[in-house]
Amino acid sequence: MKVGPEVQLEQGKVAGSGVTRILASLQGNPRFRWLLVSNLFFFGGAWTQTLILAWIVYETTGSEFLLALFTAVRLAPLLLGPFGGVLSDRFNRVYLLIVACLWALVGVSCVAVMTSLGYAPYWLLLLGGLAIGLAQSPSQPARAGLVLDLVGRENLSNANALNAMAMNMTQVVGPALGGAMISTFGGPTALWISTAWYAISLLAVWPLRSMPASRVAHQESPWQMVSSGFRMVLSSRLTLAVLLVTVFANILVWPVYQAFVPVFAVDILHLDAAGLGWLLTCGGIGGLVGSLIIASLGDFRFKGALFVFGTGVWGFLWSMFALSQSVPLSFALMGGIGLMSAAFGVLQTTLLLMTTEPAVQGRALGMQELAIGIMPISSLVLGAIAQTVGIVPTTFVSAMLLALLMLAMAIRVPELVRYSGNEAA
Secondary structure, X not given: OOOOHHHHHHOOOOOOOHHHHHOHHHOOOHHXXXXXXXXXXXXXHHHHHHHHHHHHHHHHHOOHHHHHHHHHHHHHHHHHHHHHHHHHHHOOHHHHHHHHHHHHHHHHHHHHHHHHOOOOOHHHHHHHHHHHHHHHOOOHHHHHHHHXXXXXXXXXXXXXXXXXXXXXXXXXXXXXXXXXXXXXOOHHHHHHHHHHHHHHHHHHHHHHHHOOOOOOOOOOOHHHHHHHHHHHHHOOHHHHHHHHHHHHHHHHOHHHHHHHHHHHHXXXXXXXXXXXXXXXXXXXXXHHHHHHXXXXXXXXXXXXXHHHHHHHHHHHHHHHHHHOOOHHHHHHHHHHHHHHHHHHHHHHHHHHHHOOOXXXXXXXXXXXXXXXXXXXXXXXXXXXXXXHHOHHHHHHHHHHXXXXXXXXXXXXXXXXXXXXXXXXX
């Protein structure tokens, strides 16, 4: 894979200590800095709008199932992940991000206009969630692949950790700001403010247009590229194991975070919109700290072990959160959940890129999006179960299953636990 002068300056292992070590991927690499700023504002808009729309849905319907259905529609574009991966392998990744920013800016603005006019039926809120998902999910393989293009393999863990820090910062600022704006100004104003973040994201990614593309010419049709990508990616035991962890997490735990936290906030902890925002902010702070720790480790050796066992602890903490009826304890547990989520969130992409060949990395990331795309179906199933047996037992059992599956993964695929990523992929 060809790299530019900035990447050549950054090749080699992360050196130094302290702030220098944490910010290694940013030093001498202005293009990666622009991408980081763009990601910060793009995901800031997405997180804030998802919270705002989810709150409006639950406030107007009072139904866990309709809230789960909103989440399913919001996440349905994840199923387009394999085709997003083909686009990432086939076309200029920077231009794909520009299109994503423009779509989000225009699509959510239309929903904000209708909401401001007092017309916000449930189907319109579903369209708003779908618009956010169509902007975010199909472009994600290009967004993640571009990180490797900009920083190189040996700085990938550090760069992905910094990227995760940016997204966790949006979880710190976005939900708190969204909850406060709902309480102070109402949903329409909150939507308008968060929509403006996409414009800033677009301005930040715009300077990357001059970056030379490093795509490989493909003679295959998109369908053939999807098929060959599946075969090549799944032929690797390590890559398959990483994808399975992603599948487990998105069946058992991520639907709880995406769909049911408002239910815990309102029905179990008796919080208002601002309280919900601060609860999610605790998770964002924990994720920020976790990403900071991983960034400080540089090109560390125990990537696979941290991925598997960190994901298992993450599931265990969710099971404890499900049982908590104390507001302070729930806030503390959410901070721990965010801390351990960094092990999963940062390293799933890092390990996936490290265990696949450059020619299919976009499609591997697309398969990751497809694995995440199981979440809408799981959200509906868990929503239906929660409607019958309650949100607490549903969350507890689901989260404990994830912890037990990670223990089984460590036993059945020990090479993943031992994987360091230092050898050539």
